[in-house]
Amino acid sequence: MEVFPNEKNEKVSTNRSSGFYPRTYIACPKCCKSTFGVLMILKDHYCRRCRECFYPKGGQRAASFPLPELNKSVIYLDQFAISNMLALNPGAKSGSQTRLDLPFWLTLFEKLDSLCKLQLIVCPDSDFHRHESMLSAFYPPLERMYELLSGCVSSGPRNNSQVPGYGSAT
Numbered sequence: 001m002e003v004f005p006n007e008k009n010e011k012v013s014t015n016r017s018s019g020f021y022p023r024t025y026i027a028c029p030k031c032c033k034s035t036f037g038v039l040m041i042l043k044d045h046y047c048r049r050c051r052e053c054f055y056p057k058g059g060q061r062a063a064s065f066p067l068p069e070l071n072k073s074v075i076y077l078d079q080f081a082i083s084n085m086l087a088l089n090p091g092a093k094s095g096s097q098t099r100l101d102l103p104f105w106l107t108l109f110e111k112l113d114s115l116c117k118l119q120l121i122v123c124p125d126s127d128f129h130r131h132e133s134m135l136s137a138f139y140p141p142l143e144r145m146y147e148l149l150s151g152c153v154s155s156g157p158r159n160n161s162q163v164p165g166y167g168s169a170t
């Protein structure tokens with residue numbers, strides 16, 4: 001993991017080995033090589049830097065570009081929906097669905113997953129999900145399911161410290 005300072009000198013971490021987002025390179029305005037990549041993506045803008053000539057350098061104005069304003073819809077999924085979507089996984093039969101229900105839950109999961117990745121919706125997780133999932137033998141996959149759809153956005157404070165065998169989320 002690499003750590004970079006942003007324009008406010010706050011440390012921004014990344015798990016990208018090169019520090020740049022892959023497949024984002026365009027022509028550098030300084031050296032003209034196709035090495036002007038996206039270095040950081042922040043809340044409302046992103047920053048580029050050349051991996052060859054390092055433009056813009058310390059004293060130069062940051063190559064910062066605004067991101068479009070997001071207008072996401074918030075959809076709260078109850079535990080019933082999460083459990084039934086998890087049950088699509090052959091190794092986890094935690095839901096109460098029958099075979100006849102599977103196409104419905106598969107379609108729902110595919111649509112929610114696509115809409116989340118398109119940044120059109122967010123399905124926040126909550127302490128209710130965590131508490132109800134703790135009672136299941138499928139806690140880890142349930143947690144992965146609601147975190148996948150939430151993008152780790154929570155509708156309340158996160159506290160996994162009460163789950164035996166699982167560390168704090170902070």
Ligand SMILES: [Zn+2]
Pocket residue numbers: 028029030031032033035050051052053054055
């Ligand atoms: Zn350059």
